[in-house]
Amino acid sequence: MDTERVRIHGSQTLGARLVPTVAEAWLRDIGYQDIRRVQAAPATTEIHAVRDGQPLVVEIAGSSTAQGFADLVAGEAQIAMMTRRPTAAELDEGWQLGDLASHDQEFVLALDGVAVVVHRDNPVRRLDIAQLRRLFSGQIRDWREVGGRPGPVRLQMVTGANSARDLVDEQVMAGSAYGMSREHPDGPALLDAVAADPQAIGFITLRQRWGAGVKPLAIAEGGRAVAPTRLNVLSEDYPLTRRLYMYGSQMMGALSRSFALYAMGQHGQDAVASAGHLGVTLRPGYKPPSLFGPAEYKALIGNAMRLPLSLRFNFTGNNDSGVASSVYDSRSVRDIERLAAFMKLPVNQGRQLLVVGFADVGTSTSVAATMMMSNDRADLVAHELMALGLPVLHARGMGAQVPLKAPADSRARLRNERVEIWLL
16 A cells, blocks of 8 residues: 655754644644654654554655755655745746745745843843844954943854754845854853853844843844834744745645645644744734834824734735735735634624734835825725724824835835734
8 A cells, every 4th residue: 555645845944843743733633543753864754644544654854945945846845844935046946836925835834033132231222133243243342332331242152053043144144154152052051151241142043931131132124123022023023033934836735735724723823832933823912012103103003902913915926016916925814814713702892903004115215105005005904804894993004104124125025015903
């Protein structure tokens, strides 16, 4: 009897623990028994199971994001695990796979991120990406240069390849080499070192809990500085956050699609949390301790609670029109569904929503045009929510007044064109 296989290849960040945990939960919930893990190779985990006498193997091969996509294109995997979206060159190579920006093929499994930590008595509270790069590369050697007390900057790092360093390499260092650092075997050891040294700075995964002896810094990416709070991370306002993706072809097969869709649901996201990662299911929001933005924005949301999501738009898929696209990105498609279910909970009966849109400043975009764009975004979302029976009290655009990323950056449009949802 041939054993059916679901082949999932790609990033070791997903393949080490996250995807195996979700796969085991999926197999249990769809009726498989005798579920067991087999380490078929140093970076390959197989999960064996049986249902109605039929064996199944889920093959999870951890290598790299690029290799996972290459295997998907070559037909050697049904699902690719990736810590980023496919590049333009990869999309050209995999043109036959279909629209990989569609929510039918792009699945945001979890969020990953990095906190930059310093000693609790360090007066520095915020840094921008350029300052971080200069600190980590050794170009800034004294804390005075970034507003701190005089003293040498001492960089602390976890030894070897890890997800935190991978993210910092990509989003902060941009090809720059690290300066001199003190190496530690793991995150807890790094945190102990930072707590003991007022001149220390380091970075850890957001999955790591920091103690009372250290504090995380707010990070700016050309816009306002954002702290790594739960709300800011889940809404992806915090810049040192990334999505952990799964991709499948338009012909990915019934079992593979079953797994991907399961991972998007509540049980799948519970398994994401049990693996120690940040899931993307909708949780209750709260009122931020401080509000940023113009007076009219603060007046509008002053008595509301921010829900931990930001609806964003599809600028990479086949349907991208370039202007006021009505196509949401894959996470936002599911966030709208999650929001509809959330508002139907008994605890939310009688409550209303505020929808606030923001635009990006292009090189030749006027203030009036950005205000019009942000109002269009807010109205688009409001009509979508009202069509689902949700009570929207106000929909307003705020133009480009609260940017998260500097304009003219390649990712500025994706980051800045967004819609916030607030609950009254």
